[in-house]
Amino acid sequence: MSEVLSASAKSSINRLSRIAGQVQGVARMIEEDRYCIDVLTQLSAIKSALGKVESAVLKEHAACCVAEAIASGDEAEQRQKFNELVDLIEKRR
Numbered sequence: 001m002s003e004v005l006s007a008s009a010k011s012s013i014n015r016l017s018r019i020a021g022q023v024q025g026v027a028r029m030i031e032e033d034r035y036c037i038d039v040l041t042q043l044s045a046i047k048s049a050l051g052k053v054e055s056a057v058l059k060e061h062a063a064c065c066v067a068e069a070i071a072s073g074d075e076a077e078q079r080q081k082f083n084e085l086v087d088l089i090e091k092r093r
Contacts (some may be wrong), residue, residue, distance in 0.1 A: 008060050012053050019049050058088075 005013070026042045062085075069081040 006060070008056055012056050015049060015053050015056075019046055019053070022046050022049070061085075 022042060023046060026039060026046070029039050029042065066081045066085070069077040072078075
């Protein structure tokens with residue numbers, strides 16, 4: 001990882017820190033025997049926030065790694081990056 005983080009990376013790290021706090025909050029809610037719907041609502045918010053981080057990382061990958069492979073003209077590298085994306089999409093199903 002580079003010493004200078006991109007704005008996107010900083011944003012993702014900040015978001016992940018907030019998510020970690022949310023997860024700890026949900027654990028406390030369960031310990032306190034809070035209403036199930038309130039817990040489920042918070043879990044849904046956490047999943048949504050993780051989805052946004054995932055999307056940001058995927059966009060960064062496309063903008064940097066995939067774009068570099070395309071610019072390189074190296075067909076093997078291009079194929080590898082494409083296959084990585086296909087594998088990722090298949091895992092999400």
